[in-house]
Amino acid sequence: MRGLPQPPDQPTVEGCAVIELSDDSADVEYLLKALYIPSFHCEKALPLPVIGALLRLGRKYDIKYLFDSAVARLTSEFPATLQEYDIAQSSNLEQGIQGSSTPFDIITLAHENQIFTVLPVAYFWAASYTPGTLFEINDNQGIPPIPPIHLRRWISGRESLITKQLLPSYVLGWIAKWDFKDCTTMVTCRTLREAIFGTCLRERLMLALTKGEGWVTHLCQNCRGHAEKLMSAGREKIWNELPEIFDRPPWAELKNDW
Numbered sequence: 241m242r243g244l245p246q247p248p249d250q251p252t253v254e255g256c257a258v259i260e261l262s263d264d265s266a267d268v269e270y271l272l273k274a275l276y277i278p279s280f281h282c283e284k285a286l287p288l289p290v291i292g293a294l295l296r297l298g299r300k301y302d303i304k305y306l307f308d309s310a311v312a313r314l315t316s317e318f319p320a321t322l323q324e325y326d327i328a329q330s331s332n333l334e335q336g337i338q339g340s341s342t343p344f345d346i347i348t349l350a351h352e353n354q355i356f357t358v359l360p361v362a363y364f365w366a367a368s369y370t371p372g373t374l375f376e377i378n379d380n381q382g383i384p385p386i387p388p389i390h391l392r393r394w395i396s397g398r399e400s401l402i403t404k405q406l407l408p409s410y411v412l413g414w415i416a417k418w419d420f421k422d423c424t425t426m427v428t429c430r431t432l433r434e435a436i437f438g439t440c441l442r443e444r445l446m447l448a449l450t451k452g453e454g455w456v457t458h459l460c461q462n463c464r465g466h467a468e469k470l471m472s473a474g475r476e477k478i479w480n481e482l483p484e485i486f487d488r489p490p491w492a493e494l495k496n497d498w
Contacts, residue, residue: 263300267293274306281306285338286313288345295353299498311355311496313337318346318358318365320491322479325361325449342374343394344386354497356488363486367398367446397486398446404478404485405448406440411474412447414467415440425460432458448478 251258261268270293274281281294291310298307313336319325343366350358366374386394405412415437423429436455439445452471456464478485483494 263297264293267297270294271297271301271303271306275303281309283338285336287339288337288341288349291337292349295349295355299353307498314346314350314355314358318350318361320357320360320494322449322476325479343369344374344390347390348387357494357496359488360482360486360491360494363394363397363488364401364449364482366394367401370444371395393486400485401446401448401478402444404481405446405474406437409474410448410478411450411452411471412436412440413474414470418463420463420466422462423460424462429459429463449475451475 270290274294291313294306294310298310316336317328319328343362346362347359350362404410406416407413408417415433418433456467459467483489483491488494
């Protein structure tokens with residue numbers, strides 16, 4: 241830091257040069273707390289502004305352990321594998337991000353810091369909201385307008401997911417077309433499938449990664465077994481396609497850049 245160019249005739253304090261920083265004052269405050277108050281940085285959950293500060297200044301001043309820990313907080317909640325995603329969704333998991341934040345807070349921060357592997361799940365989180373709901377959240381929290389490229393990816397991806405989830409081999413494809421003949425309660429199971437299908441179409445629910453645990457328990461044992469297998473395979477399929485649905489490279493090519 242002392243190597244940074246400073247204006248001539250810079251004042252000193254006890255013989256030490258006063259270094260002027262161009263960084264946001266709140267970011268600097270968070271950085272100093274992380275450096276000099278160990279308990280601050282070691283909290284299980286930190287507000288997103290703190291995580292953002294540690295990303296920006298950890299990178300700028302090459303404080304690797306702070307930068308890496310901030311990245312880990314994001315990637316643990318917005319992971320790159322379906323197994324890790326399911327763990328992150330567990331209600332028993334201690335979250336690494338504290339307080340309220342919107343999907344676009346995460347998306348913007350990830351883009352700014354080239355943490356690209358978190359984007360598919362962050363966009364998927366955004367897609368779980370209807371446009372009206374998410375715009376209302378942004379307005380209520382005084383969040384700046386969403387950049388057009390993020391809006392396009394979100395809206396296009398959400399529409400794609402709502403359509404795909406009901407197609408054969410995807411997570412809810414079995415609801416629209418049932419190919420098995422061993423049902424033991426045909427009227428009950430058919431009625432349930434039709435009710436779910438109608439609700440999905442009517443309310444345009446985004447359920448592309450649902451496990452459907454609350455539904456399949458009402459099916460007969462045979463239908464439940466078929467549905468669980470089909471939903472598991474459908475979740476894997478949509479997960480593999482998730483980055484490209486949101487106009488990102490495939491998982492195998494999606495890399496962070498720092």
